[in-house]
Amino acid sequence: MLNLTLVTPTKKILNEVEVEEVTIPAFKGQLEILPGHSPLMTTLTTGIVTYKLDGEVKKASVSWGYLEVINDKVIVLAETAETAEELDAERIQIAYDKALSMLDQEALTVGEIEKLQRKLQRAENRKDLIN
């Protein structure tokens, strides 16, 4: 069994809960963690965290953050995280459209473009989670 903690600065989604396995969108691609994983520390990208709790697969969307695995203890420190129940499809669509239309504008700095792309990615990710 793995001991999973999934927290953000403002939310506690899981705090030291026993799960069977975790899949995480890590810096270098999807990462499946099973009990007995070697100690690891990495960063997360925007994506969907999947974990198996009592045989049931659960999902949560995360954006950027950290992951630490030590002695079957998995700590996910995400910048933002939501479960499917918390999300509102309409609002995500609005955010998605807004980011998309902003990107079409000219005269954006590189930093602004990056910011908008990240926004877009987050919205896409959340849409994926709902569907």
Next chain:
Amino acid sequence: MASLQDIRSRIDSVKNTQQITRAMKMVSAAKLKKAQDRITNMRTYAQKLLSIIADIAVSHRVEHPLLSVSVDTKKTLLIVLTSDRGLCGGFNANINRFAYDYYLNNKDKYDVLDIIFIGKKAADFFKSRQVQAKRVSTNMAKEISYSYASELASEIKEDFATGAYDEVQIVYNEFKSAIQQNVVCEKLLPIDLEKSEFEQSEMSFAPDLIFEPAPEEMIESLLDKHFAMQVFRCMSESVAAEHGARMTAMENSTKNAKEMIDNLTITYNKLRQASITTELTEITSGAEALKG
């Protein structure tokens, strides 16, 4: 001597005030609950973050500009956290007094002593004393969010990294309980890792930790995050303390209003009685006179 009418209208007005203070107390209590929840939620994140930093720190020598301690502090930035609104007892006054004393004591000692005001009350207080602010931001209590804190943190960090300051202090109200708030002054930068509460027993030592990307890169962003978290923590504590202070202040004024109403009611009744007695005496003496 006040007439019966006067006293009655005073009682009514005190009653109205009492109603307002009671409502404000309820509102503050609800907000306090929310703010407390936020603190508990945040605490887990902060603890885990610190334990990750500690895990790296045991296996790697950590060097980072945010950790570098300069021998001689010459340039200081002071962040003063107050509320935007009043009616919360000594909450703002305590902070202002402390910050002003600090300013007077240290303004000659340092080459640079800049102040950032968060919250309207401190800004107003220092404005009337001709102290220049580097930056003023208000509306925190309404819109306190992690993103706001991290934005502010990254700005401060930028200044610190370029050497504009070699120390950053923050003055805020620490939330002890609903009735107790303490003014504290904390050093935010440079980060003192030794001082942070690393719980030795909780540390899961793993010498062969795999890092992706390299530890140097990670520790940098982790420390940034840690700093942002500290700023956020101070803000959350301050907001919780504000609601706590307001709740207590309103509770007291509700009590005072009740006392006042009781006293006025007694006066009113006494006056009423006196006037009835006078009337009766007049009638009887009138009747006596007619008899005679």
